[in-house]
Amino acid sequence: AVTRTFSIIKPDATRRNLTGAVTKMLEEAGLRVVASKRIRMTREQAEGFYAVHKERPFFGELVEFMTSGPVVVQVLEGVDAVKRNRDVMGATNPADAAEGTIRKTHAESIEANTVHGSDSEENAKIEIDFFFDEDEIVG
Numbered sequence: 001a002v003t004r005t006f007s008i009i010k011p012d013a014t015r016r017n018l019t020g021a022v023t024k025m026l027e028e029a030g031l032r033v034v035a036s037k038r039i040r041m042t043r044e045q046a047e048g049f050y051a052v053h054k055e056r057p058f059f060g061e062l063v064e065f066m067t068s069g070p071v072v073v074q075v076l077e078g079v080d081a082v083k084r085n086r087d088v089m090g091a092t093n094p095a096d097a098a099e100g101t102i103r104k105t106h107a108e109s110i111e112a113n114t115v116h117g118s119d120s121e122e123n124a125k126i127e128i129d130f131f132f133d134e135d136e137i138v139g
């Protein structure tokens with residue numbers, strides 16, 4: 001089925017001017033960008049978005065990193081979008097990511113790992129709603 005997922009092009013990628021290169025890899029994986037905006041995440045947004053990681057030792061650094069520069073938040077559409085996106089992203093830690101994935105190709109570290117993608121359809125909906133109004137999504 002055609003479904004949606006949520007993606008973030010992270011500050012390490014915008015800093016290196018890789019928005020287009022990353023988006024091209026998403027598109028070549030069969031995903032369509034149906035909403036996109038470049039924002040500077042506020043601390044409140046980053047803390048809210050990553051609330052599930054609040055007790056993790058890396059939470060503070062993660063919030064610092066995600067607010068350190070512009071990000072591009074996107075809604076992606078495609079057949080089995082969540083899985084398709086996770087496959088093209090590769091493992092969270094670029095050292096473990098497969099050849100040809102976005103993180104293997106571009107990520108700098110487990111933290112500066114170039115992209116975020118929803119891990120389930122349920123979370124995709126929550127994450128899309130966190131950053132987008134329905135009228136900003138044009139399929």
Ligand code: CMP
Nearest residue numbers: 053058062092110111112113115116117
């Ligand atoms: P993301 O998919 O955006 O969700 C949580 C993020 O925490 C993850 O990608 C990583 O970029 C970041 N992170 C930083 N350190 C770690 C770690 N030790 N283990 C897992 N995630 C980490």
